Amino acid sequence: xxxxxxxxxxxLLAKKRAMLMTLAGIVFGVAFFIVTQxxxxxxxxxxxxxxxxxNGALRVQDKFQNAITSLMAESGDQTxxxxxxxxxxxxxxAGIAHPRSLKDSVEKFGSVSGVSEVLAxxxxxxxxxxxxxxxxxxxxxIDHLSVTDLASQIRYGNxxxxxxxxxxxxxxxxxxxxxxxxxxxxxxxEQSGAKRRYRLAxxxxxxxxxxxxxxxxxxxxxxxxxxxxPFGSSYLQVSLFEPEKAPQVAQHLEETLQHDVDSWQERxxxxxxxxxxLRFSSGLTMASIIVIAGLGMFNTLxxxxxxxxxxxxxxxxxxxxxxxxxxxxxxxxxxVLLVGTLLGWILALSMTYGVSSLPIHIRGxxxxxxxxxxxSLWHYIWASLxxxxxxxxxxxxxxxxxxxxxxxKVIRRMGG
Amino acid sequence: xxxxxHEKNCVxxxxxxxHRWLGEDENRVHxxxxxxxxxxxxxxxxxxxxxxxGKSTLLYLLGLLDRPDEGDIWLLGKHMTKASxxxxxxxxxxxxxxxxxxxxxxxxxTAAENIMLPMRKLNRLTEIQMKERxxxxxxxxxxxxxxxxxxxxxxxxxxxRVAVGRALANDPGxxxxxxxxxxxxxxxxxxxxxxxxRLAGEKKQAVLIVTHxxxxxxxxxxxxxLVDGNLT
Ligand SMILES: Nc1ncnc2c1ncn2[C@@H]1O[C@H](COP(=O)(O)OP(=O)(O)O)[C@@H](O)[C@H]1O
Ligand SMILES: [Mg+2]
Numbered sequence: 001x002x003x004x005x006x007x008x009x010x011x012l013l014a015k016k017r018a019m020l021m022t023l024a025g026i027v028f029g030v031a032f033f034i035v036t037q038x039x040x041x042x043x044x045x046x047x048x049x050x051x052x053x054x055n056g057a058l059r060v061q062d063k064f065q066n067a068i069t070s071l072m073a074e075s076g077d078q079t080x081x082x083x084x085x086x087x088x089x090x091x092x093x094a095g096i097a098h099p100r101s102l103k104d105s106v107e108k109f110g111s112v113s114g115v116s117e118v119l120a121x122x123x124x125x126x127x128x129x130x131x132x133x134x135x136x137x138x139x140x141x142i143d144h145l146s147v148t149d150l151a152s153q154i155r156y157g158n159x160x161x162x163x164x165x166x167x168x169x170x171x172x173x174x175x176x177x178x179x180x181x182x183x184x185x186x187x188x189x190e191q192s193g194a195k196r197r198y199r200l201a202x203x204x205x206x207x208x209x210x211x212x213x214x215x216x217x218x219x220x221x222x223x224x225x226x227x228x229x230p231f232g233s234s235y236l237q238v239s240l241f242e243p244e245k246a247p248q249v250a251q252h253l254e255e256t257l258q259h260d261v262d263s264w265q266e267r268x269x270x271x272x273x274x275x276x277x278l279r280f281s282s283g284l285t286m287a288s289i290i291v292i293a294g295l296g297m298f299n300t301l302x303x304x305x306x307x308x309x310x311x312x313x314x315x316x317x318x319x320x321x322x323x324x325x326x327x328x329x330x331x332x333x334x335x336v337l338l339v340g341t342l343l344g345w346i347l348a349l350s351m352t353y354g355v356s357s358l359p360i361h362i363r364g365x366x367x368x369x370x371x372x373x374x375x376s377l378w379h380y381i382w383a384s385l386x387x388x389x390x391x392x393x394x395x396x397x398x399x400x401x402x403x404x405x406x407x408x409k410v411i412r413r414m415g416g
Numbered sequence: 417x418x419x420x421x422h423e424k425n426c427v428x429x430x431x432x433x434x435h436r437w438l439g440e441d442e443n444r445v446h447x448x449x450x451x452x453x454x455x456x457x458x459x460x461x462x463x464x465x466x467x468x469x470g471k472s473t474l475l476y477l478l479g480l481l482d483r484p485d486e487g488d489i490w491l492l493g494k495h496m497t498k499a500s501x502x503x504x505x506x507x508x509x510x511x512x513x514x515x516x517x518x519x520x521x522x523x524x525x526t527a528a529e530n531i532m533l534p535m536r537k538l539n540r541l542t543e544i545q546m547k548e549r550x551x552x553x554x555x556x557x558x559x560x561x562x563x564x565x566x567x568x569x570x571x572x573x574x575x576x577r578v579a580v581g582r583a584l585a586n587d588p589g590x591x592x593x594x595x596x597x598x599x600x601x602x603x604x605x606x607x608x609x610x611x612x613x614r615l616a617g618e619k620k621q622a623v624l625i626v627t628h629x630x631x632x633x634x635x636x637x638x639x640x641x642l643v644d645g646n647l648t
Binding site for chain 1: 476505520533534582
């Protein structure tokens with residue numbers, strides 16, 4: 001191994017310029033691959049965190065019954081109850097009739113870390129300045145804090161103020177801007193003629209445009225009065241210890257509770273797909289730099305095989321085996337691969353660090369003021385695997401060609 | 417040569433009725449037409465003949481770099497013509513030394529490193545022992561002060577001495593030299609030739625020198641004339 005290594009390294013060093021080009025290709029390919037993965041993965045994770053922190057991992061909503069019993073179904077909610085026959089012969093009944101007992105049942109699942117009962121409805125909100133349409137969520141603060149990041153999303157005012165104030169209201173930052181409302185201001189909610197008065201206790205920002213523009217929170221009891229719904233609720237928002245297992249938990253809950261349960265993955269399918277495609281295509285683009293470096297490697301090694309025919313022939317004549325020749329050329333690939341990947345890693349580490357402190361202002365699907373990066377060893381492993389595959393393939397073909405050199409023929413041709 | 421046991425001990429290589437055709441179709445040439453010879457330890461043998469008579473072809477066969485179409489070769493009593501490449505390659509490493517018209521050195525390796533190449537493959541000595549042996553060989557070929565020079569910084573004569581040193585590396589039983597002096601001036605040519613002759617005497621190696629220089633051939637122990645593919 002060592003004796004072949006010595007030959008390999010001299011062959012390489014005699015082709016410094018071509019090798020440096022290939023090396024640079026690998027270094028930049030590996031580094032850019034890692035950095036783009038770190039970014040796209042970082043933004044994907046931020047999106048998921050935002051999704052989980054606002055709408056939770058699971059939503060337990062409409063009750064369903066199987067087709068045979070659906071004719072006899074009784075609605076828990078007189079005003080909104082209606083039956084919709086859907087796939088698999090199910091009939092859905094909008095909303096949750098007995099939220100307390102359902103909440104108790106959901107909490108008994110070991111994978112569930114929190115459950116919040118939500119009564120949702122539409123209403124108009126008005127300040128002295130302007131009126132806007134909103135989605136009103138009636139919540140129990142303590143419960144809702146256990147399933148969301150609401151606590152960290154408060155920008156102005158505070159939650160203890162809201163908790164102590166029965167007529168307190170929390171509104172999104174962009175809505176606050178439109179209404180020109182400040183903490184302590186009086187706001188009105190109006191729904192089918194009923195108009196109730198609230199005090200603005202907090203302004204939150206989730207980063208998700210539609211929520212920050214149109215979502216308000218009030219206490220659950222207040223929501224019952226506003227929407228004139230003394231019983232029942234719209235859905236249960238559920239958080240899990242392991243959110244990535246939401247689809248399985250959802251299915252399990254659905255079967256046990258006879259309620260429709262949606263996981264965040266199902267809910268956010270489109271966006272998740274967008275991020276996945278983004279990550280994959282950026283990975284592919286960067287991997288193509290590595291492939292080009294691989295072509296360079298192939299080219300250089302093929303050149304070395306041509307130029308070194310007489311040395312290869314003499315090595316064979318003095319007893320080096322075809323296996324030795326293969327190893328001499330594979331080791332050249334290996335040297336470039338190892339040095340390139342290592343330097344690529346170092347460059348990636350510093351670039352990722354640099355990128356993470358670049359300012360950027362994003363609001364809409366999530367909120368961030370600098371580039372988001374995800375530090376994951378997997379990005380490094382994938383980059384290394386891709387470059388290893390490419391370089392070993394690029395070295396193997398010339399290596400095999402070199403090993404097939406017939407020493408007698410070459411020595412005769414070279415005027416031995 | 418009356419004692420057959422003695423003869424067996426002395427004969428390093430024996431070739432019987434070697435035939436070799438070269439080239440394809442209409443270019444096909446019957447280069448060797450039944451060549452037989454024996455090479456003895458401690459003796460210098462010359463093969464002489466005009467250019468194109470098949471001297472190199474014969475040397476490649478004897479050096480296990482090529483295979484005859486017909487005939488047999490025994491090296492140190494072992495039949496080599498039908499042996500697999502996997503068996504012939506280590507035999508070249510341990511028992512054969514080559515010197516060609518062109519030196520075929522590794523240009524980026526020093527003189528000493530070039531000489532160590534066959535030793536590294538044989539892998540019987542430690543790194544320090546190999547260095548010591550290389551130094552000793554450098555002395556034998558008269559390059560004791562040039563060991564650390566890169567091969568391409570040596571003169572033609574010096575390079576050919578290193579090539580001889582490389583052929584000696586594993587102390588082989590047979591040294592095959594194909595016009596080793598063909599590319600050198602008179603002075604260098606003479607010194608390489610006498611070097612090979614001296615080694616045969618000292619180390620009891622069999623030496624075969626292919627040459628078209630009849631003066632040199634006359635100084636050898638045995639001279640074979642190759643004419644039109646036949647030894648005379
Ligand atoms: N690949 C080949 N195809 C056809 N003829 C060849 C080939 N190689 C060598 N020959 C011929 O074989 C003969 C012997 O060549 P060679 O052994 O090199 O001669 P020498 O070394 O005595 O000059 C020559 O006539 C040469 O032209
Ligand atoms: Mg010749």
